[in-house]
Amino acid sequence: MQTEVIVVGGGPAGLMAAISAAQHGANVTLLDKGKKLGRKLAISGGGRCNVTNRMALDELIKHIPGNGKFMHSPFSIFNNEDIISFFEDMGIPLKEEDMGRMFPVNDKAVTVVRTLLDKLEELGVTMLTKTEVHDLLMDEDRIKGVQLADGTQREADAVILATGGKSVPHTGSTGDGYPWAVKAGHTITDLYPTEVPITSPDDFIQSKELQGLSLQDVALSVTNHKGKTVITHRGDMIFTHFGISGPIVLRCSQYVVKERKKKPDNLVTLLLSLYPEAKEESLFQQLVTLKKDQGQKSIKNVLKAWAPERLLLLLLKKSSIPSDTRTEQVANESLRQLAHFFTRFPIAADGTLSIEEAFVTGGGVSIKEVHPKTLGSKKKDGLYFCGELLDIHAYTGGYNITCAFSTGYASGKAAAETLQPFIQ
Numbered sequence: 001m002q003t004e005v006i007v008v009g010g011g012p013a014g015l016m017a018a019i020s021a022a023q024h025g026a027n028v029t030l031l032d033k034g035k036k037l038g039r040k041l042a043i044s045g046g047g048r049c050n051v052t053n054r055m056a057l058d059e060l061i062k063h064i065p066g067n068g069k070f071m072h073s074p075f076s077i078f079n080n081e082d083i084i085s086f087f088e089d090m091g092i093p094l095k096e097e098d099m100g101r102m103f104p105v106n107d108k109a110v111t112v113v114r115t116l117l118d119k120l121e122e123l124g125v126t127m128l129t130k131t132e133v134h135d136l137l138m139d140e141d142r143i144k145g146v147q148l149a150d151g152t153q154r155e156a157d158a159v160i161l162a163t164g165g166k167s168v169p170h171t172g173s174t175g176d177g178y179p180w181a182v183k184a185g186h187t188i189t190d191l192y193p194t195e196v197p198i199t200s201p202d203d204f205i206q207s208k209e210l211q212g213l214s215l216q217d218v219a220l221s222v223t224n225h226k227g228k229t230v231i232t233h234r235g236d237m238i239f240t241h242f243g244i245s246g247p248i249v250l251r252c253s254q255y256v257v258k259e260r261k262k263k264p265d266n267l268v269t270l271l272l273s274l275y276p277e278a279k280e281e282s283l284f285q286q287l288v289t290l291k292k293d294q295g296q297k298s299i300k301n302v303l304k305a306w307a308p309e310r311l312l313l314l315l316l317k318k319s320s321i322p323s324d325t326r327t328e329q330v331a332n333e334s335l336r337q338l339a340h341f342f343t344r345f346p347i348a349a350d351g352t353l354s355i356e357e358a359f360v361t362g363g364g365v366s367i368k369e370v371h372p373k374t375l376g377s378k379k380k381d382g383l384y385f386c387g388e389l390l391d392i393h394a395y396t397g398g399y400n401i402t403c404a405f406s407t408g409y410a411s412g413k414a415a416a417e418t419l420q421p422f423i424q
């Protein structure tokens, strides 16, 4: 007798859960409401799919700011190296890019999806698309199956929920799993956008004068209402028509959301450093030296290598230095202000784009109510959770898909083994 397992949701978590459950001996049915499986996976990583990250596990966990420690257990069952082996064993070699990011060699996310589907076919998993789950069937103690939107019921010994978060809803991630989890006795922690561009009411953003300007290897800090730095990320960013975006902005975004939540009436101050290694005082001294050596030239010309022109003009304006002023005429006090802006230029944040526009949903099924090794519910026997539906979220860089595959695999294995003590 085989354990009957239903997996709801065919994103990376559900696809891997179904594979793992089948590999561990279950009879598996995978249900997804979309026309195709793996829709978000197919557009991930700019269509290239940053399938995992090759960092050492401790480092990997540091890149999962949303309950990363919980991942120690799922990673002990299926981790980033297992993901790499999985694809390589299926004939899909991966390549490593900067910061440990792993991509398929052919740069095609659809190959990743196809590989997972091939494996599911090979394992005889029943895959039903355009099949929307409407509710869970359960009694006091355990899960019984699922109710479909067309009214039919499907019984199962175990149900794995892999319905994802609420971000980018056209891929099918519309938050359907949250009310089912609540019905089964679970808590859903606050949902919020993360890995999302930041909005700013600042005049230089609203005027769009910096729109499209990108900065490389700068540092961005989020400060709290007491002016203390909460987090700093270093890397690249870009100014947009509504605020700022790019890798380090996405990483800072959740901290902006949290600070705004604590003090909804306050704007959050971000500090941009164009020179993350430099001290303000040493920049000031360099400016004073330039004033002595190149005093006849306009300040704008003397400093043209210091920052992209549009940003330099803004920093000069904010330091009350007309850009055509001869450098020798600039007061040291103004140069000090300029040095300050090169290392700590304030950008006010009034929020982020919406949860639907975010790359990732923060919050979800509380991990306190889920067994870390099995991803099984502590509230309802036979119910399992995996992927972004859980209150686990990571930075961009392959970490979210890694969490989805890992929790998917661990939950599939455990679900397949659900009835094993009873099946003889």
Ligand SMILES: Cc1cc2nc3c(=O)[nH]c(=O)nc-3n(C[C@H](O)[C@H](O)[C@H](O)COP(=O)(O)OP(=O)(O)OC[C@H]3O[C@@H](n4cnc5c(N)ncnc54)[C@H](O)[C@@H]3O)c2cc1C
Residues within 6 Å of the ligand: 008, 009, 010, 011, 012, 013, 014, 031, 032, 033, 034, 037, 038, 039, 040, 041, 043, 044, 045, 046, 049, 050, 051, 131, 132, 133, 134, 162, 163, 164, 165, 167, 168, 171, 172, 173, 174, 175, 176, 177, 358, 359, 360, 386, 387, 388, 389, 396, 397, 398, 399, 400, 401, 402, 404
């Ligand atoms: C544009 C973009 C790029 C990204 N790039 C990366 C990247 O390169 N690396 C990375 O690590 N992360 C990336 N992410 C994040 C990553 O894609 C997600 O964290 C991951 O897809 C979550 O996987 P999941 O399986 O939990 O959920 P999802 O991928 O959201 O899948 C959920 C599935 O459940 C189905 N479903 C929902 N409700 C129902 C229902 N009622 N009945 C039946 N089926 C249902 C949906 O149709 C969907 O197929 C990216 C996200 C976006 C939006």
